[in-house]
Amino acid sequence: xxxxxxxxxxxxxxxxxxxxxxxxxxxxxxxxxxxxxxxxxxxxxxxxxxxxxxxxxxxxxxxxxxxxxxxxxxxxxxxxxxxxxxxxxxxxxxxxxxxxxxxxxxxxxxxxxxxxxxxxxxxxxxxxxxxxxxxxxxxxxxxxxxxxxxxxxxxxxxxxxxxxxxxxxxxxxx
Numbered sequence: 001x002x003x004x005x006x007x008x009x010x011x012x013x014x015x016x017x018x019x020x021x022x023x024x025x026x027x028x029x030x031x032x033x034x035x036x037x038x039x040x041x042x043x044x045x046x047x048x049x050x051x052x053x054x055x056x057x058x059x060x061x062x063x064x065x066x067x068x069x070x071x072x073x074x075x076x077x078x079x080x081x082x083x084x085x086x087x088x089x090x091x092x093x094x095x096x097x098x099x100x101x102x103x104x105x106x107x108x109x110x111x112x113x114x115x116x117x118x119x120x121x122x123x124x125x126x127x128x129x130x131x132x133x134x135x136x137x138x139x140x141x142x143x144x145x146x147x148x149x150x151x152x153x154x155x156x157x158x159x160x161x162x163x164x165x166x167x168x169x170x171x172x173x174x
Contacts, residue, residue: 004169007033022149024120038066050143051113060119076108078131093130102130109140122147125156
């Protein structure tokens with residue numbers, strides 16, 4: 001959607017040289033754009049059988065909480081280690097250089113609950129794949145994944161397997 005791309009600010013060499021950072025802050029600064037994003041996501045999923053929204057720390061919380069509110073659904077959060085009180089389960093996953101971890105409350109997702117994972121950006125897909133695995137540990141089901149921005153040239157969609165993916169703004173090349 002070109003109206004999303006028109007508001008995204010490109011910041012060269014952030015957070016390190018050679019990276020072109022896609023800054024979402026202009027999307028949330030403008031109330032009308034933020035509303036349009038929430039409405040577009042709601043419109044895409046309003047007829048789907050979804051029992052809850054799962055958002056990934058931290059920018060996913062912005063869009064996930066708005067969508068959960070709009071759809072009248074429970075909102076579940078996935079965070080970096082040490083940010084949630086016990087009882088949590090965690091998962092470690094590989095990054096390009098090193099590893100990272102995520103946690104979720106053990107009581108967040110109920111067995112059989114169908115959830116929509118939402119985040120601001122799909123890049124290589126490692127964080128979302130790990131989130132899917134966390135939900136699976138709780139015996140939940142990932143109905144779909146949604147993103148405001150997708151960097152398709154990094155191949156993240158492929159790492160998510162057969163899970164349906166919807167992105168508002170897709171960048172095919174750098």
